[in-house]
Amino acid sequence: ETGVTQTPRHLVMGMTNKKSLKCEQHLGHNAMYWYKQSAKKPLELMFVYNFKEQTENNSVPSRFSPECPNSSHLFLHLHTLQPEDSALYLCASSQDSGRGASGANVLTFGAGSRLTVL
Amino acid sequence: DQQVKQNSPSLSVQEGRISILNCDYTNSMFDYFLWYKKYPAEGPTFLISISSIKDKNEDGRFTVFLNKSAKHLSLHIVPSQPGDSAVYFCAASANNYGQNFVFGPGTRLSVLP
Numbered sequence: 001e002t003g004v005t006q007t008p009r010h011l012v013m014g015m016t017n018k019k020s021l022k023c024e025q026h027l028g029h030n031a032m033y034w035y036k037q038s039a040k041k042p043l044e045l046m047f048v049y050n051f052k053e054q055t056e057n058n059s060v061p062s063r064f065s066p067e068c069p070n071s072s073h074l075f076l077h078l079h080t081l082q083p084e085d086s087a088l089y090l091c092a093s094s095q096d097s098g099r100g101a102s103g104a105n106v107l108t109f110g111a112g113s114r115l116t117v118l
Numbered sequence: 119d120q121q122v123k124q125n126s127p128s129l130s131v132q133e134g135r136i137s138i139l140n141c142d143y144t145n146s147m148f149d150y151f152l153w154y155k156k157y158p159a160e161g162p163t164f165l166i167s168i169s170s171i172k173d174k175n176e177d178g179r180f181t182v183f184l185n186k187s188a189k190h191l192s193l194h195i196v197p198s199q200p201g202d203s204a205v206y207f208c209a210a211s212a213n214n215y216g217q218n219f220v221f222g223p224g225t226r227l228s229v230l231p
Contacts, residue, residue: 004161006161040223041223042120042122042207042220042221042222042223042224043162043207043209043221044221045218045219048218056218058218090161090162092161106152106164106167107154107162107164107219108163108164109154109161109162109163110161111159111160111161112161
């Protein structure tokens with residue numbers, strides 16, 4: 001396995017369910033991200049982890065709960081979601097945590113998990 | 119209010135011709151810009167970037183132009199190939215944004231054979 005792998009690729013859940021999205025990167029990167037892409041909207045940053053520590057929470061509702069047990073794995077735990085949470089959830093990783101002298105860090109994305117909340 | 123705009127949701131170009139994808143931004147603090155390409159059922163992949171200290175960056179068939187005064191950048195693909203058909207996202211970042219890349223809504227490019 002190479003790159004960034006996300007599972008499941010598709011998920012349908014009811015509003016009272018609890019489910020989790022999983023992301024794994026095999027690139028040796030130190031930073032991992034969750035992005036949300038709703039229909040006809042730009043990608044929105046949700047969370048950032050550097051070396052397993054959360055460094056950004058972009059005002060995400062508490063019904064989304066991230067977990068980063070190590071630099072290679074990232075989870076997004078979902079509970080009591082709303083239908084408007086239906087979207088494509090993209091995981092990404094990057095080499096470094098900061099911008100550095102070379103400028104912004106290039107993100108490597110997974111294929112995404114398409115979530116439908118009924 | 120969107121800080122990064124891609125006003126053309128879609129674009130069709132004949133194979134062999136030039137494709138020009140446009141992106142406008144509102145935040146003058148943005149100093150680094152990236153283009154990503156996304157095929158269906160795949161995640162976005164990095165294509166090319168440009169720092170605000172430059173006005174042009176070229177990589178093979180892909181060239182990005184930056185006009186800071188107009189807060190505008192464009193991606194030129196020449197010659198366009200059918201395999202270039204994808205959604206193209208413009209993204210921007212700033213020193214005071216930490217690791218937050220602000221993405222545009224994307225432009226769907228169709229290259230017709």
